Amino acid sequence: MKINSLNNDISYQGRSKIVKNIKHAAGECFAKIDNIGEGTNIALDFLGKAILVPAVILSVSKEDKETKEYSAIKNPIAATLQLMMEAPILMFGSKFVGKLANEGKLDPVAADIGKLKKNGKINPDANQILYNEKKAKNTFLYLAERAAKHDEEFEKSTRGLIKKLEEGTLNKELKREFTNAIEKIANDIDKRNVSAALNGYDITQKRLYHLQNRVSFLMAIILTPLLCKAEDFLFPKITNLIIKQPKQQTQKSNMITLQGFKNLIKKGGLNA
Amino acid sequence: MLSIVENRLNRFANSSVVKRHINKCINKQDFLTKTLLVTSISKDVFAYALRVHNTMKNDEIPKDKRSFVATMDAVTGITTAVVQFGTGLLIGNEKIQGAICKRLFSELKNEPKKFEQASKGFKTISTLIGATLFAKRILVPLIASPIAGYIENKHNQKSNSK
Numbered sequence: 001m002k003i004n005s006l007n008n009d010i011s012y013q014g015r016s017k018i019v020k021n022i023k024h025a026a027g028e029c030f031a032k033i034d035n036i037g038e039g040t041n042i043a044l045d046f047l048g049k050a051i052l053v054p055a056v057i058l059s060v061s062k063e064d065k066e067t068k069e070y071s072a073i074k075n076p077i078a079a080t081l082q083l084m085m086e087a088p089i090l091m092f093g094s095k096f097v098g099k100l101a102n103e104g105k106l107d108p109v110a111a112d113i114g115k116l117k118k119n120g121k122i123n124p125d126a127n128q129i130l131y132n133e134k135k136a137k138n139t140f141l142y143l144a145e146r147a148a149k150h151d152e153e154f155e156k157s158t159r160g161l162i163k164k165l166e167e168g169t170l171n172k173e174l175k176r177e178f179t180n181a182i183e184k185i186a187n188d189i190d191k192r193n194v195s196a197a198l199n200g201y202d203i204t205q206k207r208l209y210h211l212q213n214r215v216s217f218l219m220a221i222i223l224t225p226l227l228c229k230a231e232d233f234l235f236p237k238i239t240n241l242i243i244k245q246p247k248q249q250t251q252k253s254n255m256i257t258l259q260g261f262k263n264l265i266k267k268g269g270l271n272a
Numbered sequence: 273m274l275s276i277v278e279n280r281l282n283r284f285a286n287s288s289v290v291k292r293h294i295n296k297c298i299n300k301q302d303f304l305t306k307t308l309l310v311t312s313i314s315k316d317v318f319a320y321a322l323r324v325h326n327t328m329k330n331d332e333i334p335k336d337k338r339s340f341v342a343t344m345d346a347v348t349g350i351t352t353a354v355v356q357f358g359t360g361l362l363i364g365n366e367k368i369q370g371a372i373c374k375r376l377f378s379e380l381k382n383e384p385k386k387f388e389q390a391s392k393g394f395k396t397i398s399t400l401i402g403a404t405l406f407a408k409r410i411l412v413p414l415i416a417s418p419i420a421g422y423i424e425n426k427h428n429q430k431s432n433s434k
Binding site: 020024028033036037040041048049052053100101108130203207214215220221225228 | 290380
């Protein structure tokens, strides 16, 4: 009895430790999440259509096996097709906006020209870095390297970080490490300048990211009619290549019937 | 052509509405979550609106059934939007999120900054998963089917009385 109780205690402790570890890992994981945007939306929509809808159809639908399988398989095909159209819009849209921003073409200096022509007033935001991530990064790197020349400890602690940043971009982890290193700079002026430059770079990067997301979203909306047409054209062709349509469905006409409409809704939504 | 696009984008990026919107997205996670929810829903709504428009212009559908099919599309579109937004708001509710995060991230209670970051990330992800996966793919078909049935019955009753 005693042994049993001891075993129970051990297994309870073991389980509670596992739960604690899982909770800790989940917390760490969610704390690291960065850049949630249109990409997340597209990915979730794809997962819903490619995995959830077939799973629901296969487990809930009361239709015959052949029709059920056909409905379940065609959803991942439609989801892949949709992903292949939406992902490039996001990728190329973001790249295009990023390129313009890094050339300084989206910052208020350029915007100021139009305003000056109109009312002769100087834009109060002129010369501000709003979206030029490259410039903000270079400014920070320049100030950090200059501070490193005056401060040996800062130079030692940021040598690896600066190299990492030069090769990539700022992320939550890198920002935290830089912030810790900046805290230890002895010279107050250097400390203030580098800290301000780091925050400026971080904000500029975020601004650009959200701008890229909004522009890509607008592009997706504008291109929706074209995407729908392309999907309507490609979907039956690809589906017929991959799977055989059940007899019941091949006999149906192309006309939209009320029952067909209801069935479509039951199969996981219409457009989507 | 490219300079026109550049110019338009520049004006867009520097308009006070966009600047304010972007600043809010950076500073308020709640606002960012709602923005992503709205962008996700509006793509669906726009696609349904397009479907309604195409149905009304589709000569293959008999004239008497055209408005009916369009109504069905519109109702499904509205249901999609309302259910997704409602689910998103419900999951993203401060009290619900607070209760879940308190239990889920109890191991981070000694690290308030990390706890806050984890809670923010969880709020956005769970709201989007709830709206895009659960509401759109499970709730909407469940709710839209009886509504479609109700409209069909009404339509049949009208046709019979004529």
